[in-house]
Amino acid sequence: MPSRIPKSRMRGLLVLVFLCSFTFCLWLGNVPLITKSLQLGGVVSAQSPNGSQLVQQGLELYQAGNITAAIEHWQKALEIYQQNHNSASSMIVRENLARGYQQLGEPGQAIKQWDEVIAYYRQVGNLQQIGRTLTEQAQAYSKLGQPTKAIALLCNSEKNDSCNNNRYRLNK
Numbered sequence: 001m002p003s004r005i006p007k008s009r010m011r012g013l014l015v016l017v018f019l020c021s022f023t024f025c026l027w028l029g030n031v032p033l034i035t036k037s038l039q040l041g042g043v044v045s046a047q048s049p050n051g052s053q054l055v056q057q058g059l060e061l062y063q064a065g066n067i068t069a070a071i072e073h074w075q076k077a078l079e080i081y082q083q084n085h086n087s088a089s090s091m092i093v094r095e096n097l098a099r100g101y102q103q104l105g106e107p108g109q110a111i112k113q114w115d116e117v118i119a120y121y122r123q124v125g126n127l128q129q130i131g132r133t134l135t136e137q138a139q140a141y142s143k144l145g146q147p148t149k150a151i152a153l154l155c156n157s158e159k160n161d162s163c164n165n166n167r168y169r170l171n172k
Contacts, residue, residue: 051080051084052077054076055074055077058070058071058077068104078094081093091116091120094113095113095133097109098111099136102139105143107140114136114137114140115137117133
């Protein structure tokens with residue numbers, strides 16, 4: 001047979017439940033203050049985007065045809081990556097910058113970026129990227145009106161006889 005709880009005990013239990021509920025409700029009333037402070041922290045971080053956000057924004061601007069704004073975003077991203085010693089991401093940004101400068105008709109600036117990228121890929125031994133980057137840099141030299149330099153770059157200077165023959169034909 002179930003035991004009955006005396007009325008005085010039941011009343012005490014109900015008072016305890018009421019007080020706990022009341023305290024919980026008061027605490028819930030303060031939650032918006034907590035979330036407001038968290039939201040303020042979120043706003044601050046949204047105002048200072050990280051490197052990958054800047055790169056993405058730059059790509060969107062580039063695709064929209066706003067090359068100058070894209071370059072500005074990429075420059076900021078490059079600074080962040082350099083401060084964080086993130087060489088791999090820095091090189092990706094430099095490649096974007098080089099292409100942007102080429103689009104703006106500034107092959108000299110593009111070549112400077114390609115020089116950095118090539119040096120990095122040589123340092124890490126990525127031959128495929130070296131070849132691809134040398135090709136893009138050679139295009140920049142071509143746009144500068146220096147086809148001989150472009151050919152020498154692709155042919156690894158004077159080390160390749162077939163390239164020497166091509167250079168000879170160009171000069172005739």
